Amino acid sequence: MGGTEQDYVREAFETNWSAPLGPNVEMFEKALESYIEEGTHAAALSSGTGAIHLALDLLGVGNGDEVLCQSFTFSASANPILYLGAKPIFIDSESDSWNISPALLEKAILSRIANGIQPKAIIAVHLYGMPYQADAILEISKRFGIPVIEDSAEALGSNFNGQKCGSLGDISILSFNGNKIITTSGGGALVSKNKEYRDKAIFLSTQARDNAPHYQHSQIGYNYRMSNVLAGIGRGQMEVLDERVAARRNNYEFYKEHLQGFKGLDFMEERPGFFSNRWLSCMLTPSYEIREKIRLSLMEDDIESRPLWKPLHMQPVFTEHMHFTDGTSEELFQKGLCLPSGSNLSTEDLTRITSIIKKTLL
Numbered sequence: 001m002g003g004t005e006q007d008y009v010r011e012a013f014e015t016n017w018s019a020p021l022g023p024n025v026e027m028f029e030k031a032l033e034s035y036i037e038e039g040t041h042a043a044a045l046s047s048g049t050g051a052i053h054l055a056l057d058l059l060g061v062g063n064g065d066e067v068l069c070q071s072f073t074f075s076a077s078a079n080p081i082l083y084l085g086a087k088p089i090f091i092d093s094e095s096d097s098w099n100i101s102p103a104l105l106e107k108a109i110l111s112r113i114a115n116g117i118q119p120k121a122i123i124a125v126h127l128y129g130m131p132y133q134a135d136a137i138l139e140i141s142k143r144f145g146i147p148v149i150e151d152s153a154e155a156l157g158s159n160f161n162g163q164k165c166g167s168l169g170d171i172s173i174l175s176f177n178g179n180k181i182i183t184t185s186g187g188g189a190l191v192s193k194n195k196e197y198r199d200k201a202i203f204l205s206t207q208a209r210d211n212a213p214h215y216q217h218s219q220i221g222y223n224y225r226m227s228n229v230l231a232g233i234g235r236g237q238m239e240v241l242d243e244r245v246a247a248r249r250n251n252y253e254f255y256k257e258h259l260q261g262f263k264g265l266d267f268m269e270e271r272p273g274f275f276s277n278r279w280l281s282c283m284l285t286p287s288y289e290i291r292e293k294i295r296l297s298l299m300e301d302d303i304e305s306r307p308l309w310k311p312l313h314m315q316p317v318f319t320e321h322m323h324f325t326d327g328t329s330e331e332l333f334q335k336g337l338c339l340p341s342g343s344n345l346s347t348e349d350l351t352r353i354t355s356i357i358k359k360t361l362l
């Protein structure tokens with residue numbers, strides 16, 4: 001926590017605004033909007049997963065529809081497709097950003113169109129805070145008339161050619177889960193330049209109540225709005241977001257400086273125009289065996305590290321679904337490791353981690 005969160009939470013208690021609406025919710029949304037881009041509209045929600053669910057619903061995704069989704073990501077990017085009875089089609093990554101490959105995305109769209117099917121949406125993810133190839137994906141989206149849901153759950157504070165992540169999709173989503181760059185302990189947001197999407201998201205997230213004195217419903221709604229208490233935490237966290245990004249980028253720079261090139265260890269640099277919040281510092285090792293050797297020796301010293309996301313097309317729960325892949329994410333999963341990345345790591349902590357890794361490989 002940054003320091004002012006408790007003040008906003010106390011204010012919520014003192015003014016008795018404990019509902020999923022109130023001044024903290026409004027002010028948190030305003031803070032998000034002015035941080036991401038003036039003219040965007042944000043709806044604070046109970047989770048990033050709920051935000052993706054609403055985004056798909058807003059784009060009219062329903063039973064039997066097909067949705068193109070980055071395979072190299074957390075399962076929450078794709079789960080809501082299944083909540084709606086739609087079918088995910090998984091797209092592999094490209095090696096520059098580790099995110100959705102424009103070439104494979106185009107191939108998948110052409111193949112589905114040849115089969116008489118128009119996919120309903122594209123879910124692209126800025127994994128670990130690194131932006132996806134936003135201009136190439138946008139061009140494909142426009143050419144084929146398929147809207148983009150920008151999964152920016154891990155990328156608040158990142159930008160692509162100066163445009164903040166969270167402003168790059170038809171609909172964008174954020175997460176404030178406990179492990180993200182800033183947190184409300186649990187929460188998310190839907191962001192769009194299209195105010196109608198934001199207004200409809202708020203309507204749907206509060207049980208889709210029609211305008212009537214009694215409870216009247218002509219649509220199925222959800223209970224996905226953020227509480228005013230948690231939004232107070234979010235307001236305080238927005239004040240330290242840039243500090244958090246600087247701390248995370250500092251972790252990455254330390255690891256890179258001390259490990260890049262050592263026995264074949266490799267780090268993903270930012271390509272021109274890409275700015276990552278470095279939510280997690282990730283490195284590639286020469287092989288699965290070396291990756292595991294490092295992970296296990298860190299564990300012996302009570303230091304947690306973790307393999308990169310297991311691609312969704314390899315997950316038991318998704319194996320029946322179609323995928324367009326070329327082995328890129330599978331290789332990243334085999335060889336990659338997420339290093340300790342907390343915003344509060346000291347130079348001492350980082351030195352301890354890098355010296356264990358070096359010792360292991362000697």
Ligand SMILES: *Cc1c(COP(=O)(O)O)cnc(C)c1O
Binds near residue numbers: 125188
């Ligand atoms: C965390 C995360 C989500 C889900 O957000 P929650 O707030 O935890 O529901 C979705 N996509 C990605 C890439 C994430 O990392």
